[in-house]
Amino acid sequence: AQSVTQLDSQVPVFEEAPVELRCNYSSSVSVYLFWYVQYPNQGLQLLLKYLSGSTLVESINGFEAEFNKSQTSFHLRKPSVHISDTAEYFCAVSEIAAGNKLTFGGGTRVLVKP
């Protein structure tokens, strides 16, 4: 069975500083990897995903994540955060053979301070 661990439950960061959110997964088969973002009182939105090819994937709002198969990690980074990045971020994994089910990590709450 697949599982996802997000090591940090909360990450406070100052505006314009860099941030890294850690995600490690466990699976016996190949996986697809996702990062979702949840703004206050809203549903989850896809931020970016890794399916195949280049191990570095980017979002339109400056986030990037790198798939590292040997370390079974998919850490999310942004070089300079904005106040509007305050949200909860969820890493998720889907086993390719299983097809449909997403397993989510516990989430990391990012609080951007001015």
Add this chain to the structure above:
Amino acid sequence: DAGVIQSPRHEVTEMGQEVTLRCKPISGHNSLFWYRQTMMRGLELLIYFNNNVPIDDSGMPEDRFSAKMPNASFSTLKIQPSEPRDSAVYFCASRSPGQGATDTQYFGPGTRLTVL
């Protein structure tokens, strides 16, 4: 497109009462997922449907929970009788037909359920 629509947005009820949560997926999507989010357990998949058929309900907590999808544009999650430990935010998500796991799930705004 209006996105995934859930109703009600908030529900407060008393223990023992029946609760029905509703979801309208995005038009054209053929997969629908129900999730529950709590502080203690995070996001849990309860059940999902493909083409209106329940595929995996292993996440449904117990017999008090049931879900139906009578047609492609509507699904319900029912809790009867409700208990205080059912208090959570319940999300519905839908996905378009395609390559299965590679396609994005689109989430609704959620229903915040409080059982007193």
